[in-house]
Amino acid sequence: MGSCKEEEEKQSRCVLVHGPIIVGAGPSGLAASACLSEHGVPSLILERSDCIASLWQQRTYNRLKLHLPKQFCELPLYRFPEDFPKYPTKQQFISYMESYASHFSIHPRFKQQVQRAYFDPSCKLWKVQTQDFEYISRWLIVATGENAEPLIPEILGLERFRGRVVHTSVYKSGSDFRNQRVLVVGCGNSGMEVSLDLCRYNASPHIVVRNTVHVLPREMFGLSTFGVAMALLKWLPLRLVDKFLLLVANFTLGNTDHLGLRRPKTGPIELKNATGKTPVLDVGALSQIKSGKIKVINHPSPSTQTDPYIGSHFLCALVQPFAISQPILSPFCVNPQLFCNAFSQCLKGVFFFLSQVMEGVREITRNGAKFMDGQEKEFHSIILATGYKSNVPSWLKSGDFFTQDGGMPKTPFPNGWKGGDGLYTVGFTRRGLLGTASDAVKIARDIAEQWRTSNGTNNICNTHVILRRKP
Numbered sequence: 001m002g003s004c005k006e007e008e009e010k011q012s013r014c015v016l017v018h019g020p021i022i023v024g025a026g027p028s029g030l031a032a033s034a035c036l037s038e039h040g041v042p043s044l045i046l047e048r049s050d051c052i053a054s055l056w057q058q059r060t061y062n063r064l065k066l067h068l069p070k071q072f073c074e075l076p077l078y079r080f081p082e083d084f085p086k087y088p089t090k091q092q093f094i095s096y097m098e099s100y101a102s103h104f105s106i107h108p109r110f111k112q113q114v115q116r117a118y119f120d121p122s123c124k125l126w127k128v129q130t131q132d133f134e135y136i137s138r139w140l141i142v143a144t145g146e147n148a149e150p151l152i153p154e155i156l157g158l159e160r161f162r163g164r165v166v167h168t169s170v171y172k173s174g175s176d177f178r179n180q181r182v183l184v185v186g187c188g189n190s191g192m193e194v195s196l197d198l199c200r201y202n203a204s205p206h207i208v209v210r211n212t213v214h215v216l217p218r219e220m221f222g223l224s225t226f227g228v229a230m231a232l233l234k235w236l237p238l239r240l241v242d243k244f245l246l247l248v249a250n251f252t253l254g255n256t257d258h259l260g261l262r263r264p265k266t267g268p269i270e271l272k273n274a275t276g277k278t279p280v281l282d283v284g285a286l287s288q289i290k291s292g293k294i295k296v297i298n299h300p301s302p303s304t305q306t307d308p309y310i311g312s313h314f315l316c317a318l319v320q321p322f323a324i325s326q327p328i329l330s331p332f333c334v335n336p337q338l339f340c341n342a343f344s345q346c347l348k349g350v351f352f353f354l355s356q357v358m359e360g361v362r363e364i365t366r367n368g369a370k371f372m373d374g375q376e377k378e379f380h381s382i383i384l385a386t387g388y389k390s391n392v393p394s395w396l397k398s399g400d401f402f403t404q405d406g407g408m409p410k411t412p413f414p415n416g417w418k419g420g421d422g423l424y425t426v427g428f429t430r431r432g433l434l435g436t437a438s439d440a441v442k443i444a445r446d447i448a449e450q451w452r453t454s455n456g457t458n459n460i461c462n463t464h465v466i467l468r469r470k471p
Contacts, residue, residue, distance in 0.1 A: 013132070013133050013134055014133070014134050014135075014136060015133045015134070015135045015136065016136050016137075017044045017135055017136060017137040018042055019036070019041050019042035019043045019044065019137065019139070019451075020032075020036065020041070020043045020044075020137060020138075020139035020140065020141050020424075020447060021043070021044055021046065021126065021128050021135050021137045021139065021140050021141065022043050022044065022045045022046070022141040022143050023045075023046050023114050023117070023128070023140070023141070023142055023143055023144055024045070024046075024047065024142070024143035024144040024145060024148075024427075025045045025046075025047035025049075025051075025052045025053070025054070025108040025110075025143075026052070026053050026054070026055060026056075026143065026144075026145055026427070027053060027075060027097060027427070027433060027436055028143040028144075028145050028426040028427030028436045028439075028440070029045050029047070029108070029141075029143035029426070029427075030045075030052060030053075030075065030097060030100055030101055030104075030106055031075045031076050031426065031436055031437060031439075031440035032141050032143055032424075032426045032439075032440045032443055032444065033045055033104065033106045034075065034076060034077055034078070034100065034103075034104040034106065034440070035076050035077065035440045035441055035443070035444030035445075036443075036444045036447060036448070037104050037105070037106075038077060038444065039444055039445070039447075039448035039451070040448070040451075041444070041447055041448050041451045043141075044109065044135065044137075045106065045108035045109065045143075046108070046109055046112040046114055046128065046130060046135065047108045047109065047110050047111075047112060048111070048112065048113040048114065049110065049111070050110045050111055051110065052097060052098065052101055052106075052108060053094060053097045055145075055147055056090060056093060056094050056097070057094055059150075059169040059170070060090055060169075061168065061171050061172055061173065061190075061193070061194065061197065062090070062172050062173050063090075063173070063193065063197055064089070064090040064193070065087045065088065065089050065090065065283075066087050066088050066093060067087070067189060067218070067281050068087075068224065068226050068432070069086050069087065069224045069226070069227060070084055070085075070086065070087070070088050072224075072226060072227070072230075072432075072433070072434055073088075073093070073432070073433045073434075074433070074437070075097075075100055075433065075436070075437060075440075076437045076440055076441055077104075078099075078100050078103060078104075080096055081096070084096070086224075112130040112131075112132065112133075113130055113131055114128055114129070114130055114395050115129050115130060115131065115395060116128075116129045116395055116397055117129070117140060117395055117396050117397065117398070118396075118397040118398040119140075119398040119399065119421045119422075119423070124138070124421070125137065125138055126138070126139065126140040126398075126421075126422060126423075128140065137422075138422050138454075139422040139423075139424065139447055139450075140422060140423050140424070141424045141425070141426060141443060142392060142396065142402075142423070142424070142425045142426070142428075143425075143426045143427055144390065144391060144392060144427075145390070145427035145428065146276070146388065146389075146390055146408070146427065146428055146430065147387075147388035147389075147390075148388065148389070148390055148391040148392075148407075149388060149389050149390075149391045150167045150168075150169045150384075150386075150387075150388055150389075151386050151387045151388055151389045152167065152384060152386065153185070153384070153386050155185070155361075155363075155364055156362070156363040156364065157363040157364035157365060158364045158382070160364060160365065160366050161364050161365070161366065161367075161368075161382060162366050162367060163367070163379060163380050163381050163382065164380070164381040164382070165381070165382045165384070166381070166382075166383055166384070167383075167384045167386070168186075168190045168191075168194055168383060168384065168385045168386075169388075171194060171383060173197065173201075174194075174197040174198040174199075174200055174201035174203055175201055177198055177201065177203045177380070177381055177383075178201045178202060178203060179201075179202050179203060180203050180204070180379075180380035180381055181203070181204045181206070181377070181378065181379050181380055182198055182203050182204065182205050182206065182379060182380065182381045182382070182383060183206050183208065183297075183361075183368070183369055183379045183381070183382045183383070184198075184205050184206065184207045184208065184382075184383045184385055185208045185210070185361075185382065185383070185384050185385060185386060186207075186208065186210070186384065186385035186386045186387065187207050187208070187209045187210075187213055187261065187280070187296075187385075188213070188278065188280060188385060188387060189278060189280050189281065190385045190387070191207055191385030192207070192280050192282070192283075192285040192286075193283065193285065194383055194385055195207050195285055195288070195294045196283070196284050196285040196288060196294070199288050199293050199294065204293075204295070205293075205294050205295070206294075206295040206296075206297055206377070206379070207289075207294055207295070207296055207297065208297045208360070208361055209260055209261060209262075209296055209297065209298045209360075210360070212262045212263060212264040213261055213262070213263070213264070213279075213280060214246075214249075214263055214264060214267075214268040214271065214279035214280065215249065215253060215256050215261055215263075215279065215280045215282055215286060216245060216249045216253075216268060216279050216280070216281055216282065217248070217249060217252050217253060217281070217282055218281040218282060218283055220248050220249075220252065221248075225245065225281065226281075228245075229241055229245060229269060232244065233269075238267075238269055238270055238273075239267060239270060241267075241269060242267025242268060242269050242270055243267065245267070245268055245269070246263070246267065246268070253282065253286060254290075256286070259286070259289050259290065259296060260296035260297075260298035261289075261296065262298075272430065272431075273413075273430070273431075275430075276430035297360060297361060297371065298360055360372045364382070367379070389406070389407065390402075390406060390407025390408055390428070391407060392407040393407050398421075398423075399419060399420060399421070399423060401419035401420070401423060401425075402425075408428055409425055409428050413429045413430065413431060413435060414429075414438065416428060416429065417429075417439040417442050417443055418442075418443070418446065424443045424446075424447070425439070426439040426440050426443055427439065
């Protein structure tokens, strides 16, 4: 009697999904659902939060804007409004995604925390368990992305610190740190922008640079740096494009090595493709570093400074053809030798006298931090701008498509969107929203082909019956 009741209760908690199950209602999940709907394939999105794009709505700082122009951040099949600025704000991007969900009639099931998902070989179906139901489908699309959970590094003595310690996922505004001395750990785009925001509230940010970093101007010659790079990659090898970006960055920003921001030996695009490490697109923090308002705390390491001399023949060969399609560059080709001489002088360290670089952090103390050179400074607060990580290994329990340490597909872009047994991934390309859009289109096309060939059979995943928990 008891076993029958248990079995009845178990069945009442099963939901048979007519189409793919998508885990995550961020940009990746919305894009996958929209592309599927264009092929006539229904889907069900499970979202642990109470809203779409919870990372953007709940875990970003107020002054955030898209780092890339809006045309590079559009989701498939739906454009940004014409009246949006070149770099939309956080609220504008959230508004765009809400309009996107409304346009494609996407209605996720909120507050459904996926606890376990696995492939059942006995029935060849995916079973996805949340706190309320077990969802069953032929296809599973992992759309939780690369930034599902805050990444909290191990820092010696951090637990002893008596002040406030926050991750950028809960940082909103520098107004909460007005007039404070703040230690910012991490010098990516978030760390730089948070430090800049702190300056606006008369705080004194000290930014910890734990690794080498590429800093590029957000725009060059009045054009988006990313847009210039994408245009050049159509005609030139990747490493040549990287050399051009660094050449212009050094000319416009100066030698960042002297500011304690050492560049990696690998170029910015090559490094991004290989590791996912995004170059910093400067929106004003660098000028604050040069003025001393943002102090740089650098972890000592062997110098990665490259030879500042670049031959005039290479520069002319690189700049002159580009000037044909971008007339704004043509003045540099009138007297290339003069330009090269000026550029070489710039690379000798014109901003060296402005740098205020301290050696790296040895440990956190009760009231601040000790540095490698023996000095100790007091801080009121510590902000961890240390990024995010995937959480897929914590709940996906079938197959070995994802790495266990980083939670990323083992197969690199552009072939990491499809696994086996009906498993798909979107938003793990390390290429931002452009990569998300590319994956979503491929996934929808692949599933739609299977849908057309299998629809109408007696397969359990195609039934229109959905069993819900009894009221």
